[in-house]
Amino acid sequence: MAEAAARAETGTGPVAIVAGAGRLPLLIAASLDRAGRACRVLAIRGFADPATRRRADATVDLLDVRGALETLCAWAPAGVTLAGAVARPSPAALLNTMAAYRNREALRSLASGGDDHLLRGVLALLEEHGLQVLGVRDLAPDLMAPAGRFGRVSPDEAAEASVASGRALLAGLSPHDVGQAAVVASRRVLAVEGPEGTDRMLARARALARRPLGLGRPPAAMVLVKRAKDGQDLRVDLPAIGPRTVKRAAQAGCLGIAVGAGDTLVLDRPETVALADRLGLFLLGLPADSLPPDPESPR
Structure with missing residues (x-):
């Protein structure tokens, strides 16, 4: 976690793209490529498109919060961006029940409230682990x-x-x-x-x-x-x-x-x-x- 915070502070390291459904993750990756910035893609299983999964450096289940955080922190990125659609956690999304059980407290907090509450919870979780969240308009203004x-x-x-x-x-x-x-x-x-x-x-x-x-x-x-x-x-x-x-x-x-x-x-x-x-x-x-x-x- 300390390394992730240091990379964010200095601006070194790749940009990590957490990829859901749709073409946006690949569009951001292409924009970063054009700008000469390194990036790595973490695809969310069951949501990321086939093309995104082929481009991905790693794949996690939607509810595997711990696995996602461990992967992102290991990459020590300069920043993380969330791109593409995902569904709110629900019984239909329990593709990995062990991951859901292991992360039950975090999921309970994230799943309560409206969409803004959910997004704030995700941001807080990432930032607690020393990861800086960047917006698409900061990374790919041409989009x-x-x-x-x-x-x-x-x-x-x-x-x-x-x-x-x-x-x-x-x-x-x-x-x-x-x-x-x-x-x-x-x-x-x-x-x-x-x-x-x-x-x-x-x-x-x-x-x-x-x-x-x-x-x-x-x-x-x-x-x-x-x-x-x-x-x-x-x-x-x-x-x-x-x-x-x-x-x-x-x-x-x-x-x-x-x-x-x-x-x-x-x-x-x-x-x-x-x-x-x-x-x-x-x-x-x-x-x-x-x-x-x-x-x-x-x-």
Whole structure:
């Protein structure tokens, strides 16, 4: 543990990527490779994609807290980043019952409360072992949304008004840990993201916006707005969009997507932008001064 703390202090050692589902772990690894920074990947069994598992330097069970910490401390990394989706520990996730029993006290603490409680618990556990947690935007800023328009399509005045309404709505909901996204048409709120995630929220918005059998037109100036919650620890919980988000937003009837510039991941950015252009959706990065600060980010 002392060695891990020393490496974090001096900035030497590799960056450790704790990898869950999706392409983000490999995108971060590729960005670090381009920057000439060494990295090692710790894949979470049952969640990490096959390509990530092939790239991984080690693999652990979701509930093997001790094994994960021992591996990370042995690597003595300059920092650790958490990337990719994982499910909250549940009976269905008990792939290694001995690991779950051995770590039962830590798991009991992490599994109680909401998502913010869970993330704070994970951060505290890592930091107690001398591991510095770094955010994706600190390690791979090229993966973040830029400010302003980043496709060919521009929002009209009505769409900009919807974006402003959505941004104000999400700011008001931030203290309640509700979600990071909403679908708004002018001043009408069609859907707010809950635990089900953005894709399912867009499906609900599509159902509410159209008559049965998908007939009829969506409401005017319908947009998707996604941004970080106030006080959100952006080292471990970033909003994200990608090609699938663009496709689902178009299917729901949205004219475009507005996200927090510098605080929202854009996965597979060239493909995301090309698809938005092809479908006629605008992509807009909201100015940084409209977003919450990240007090935990390393200076």
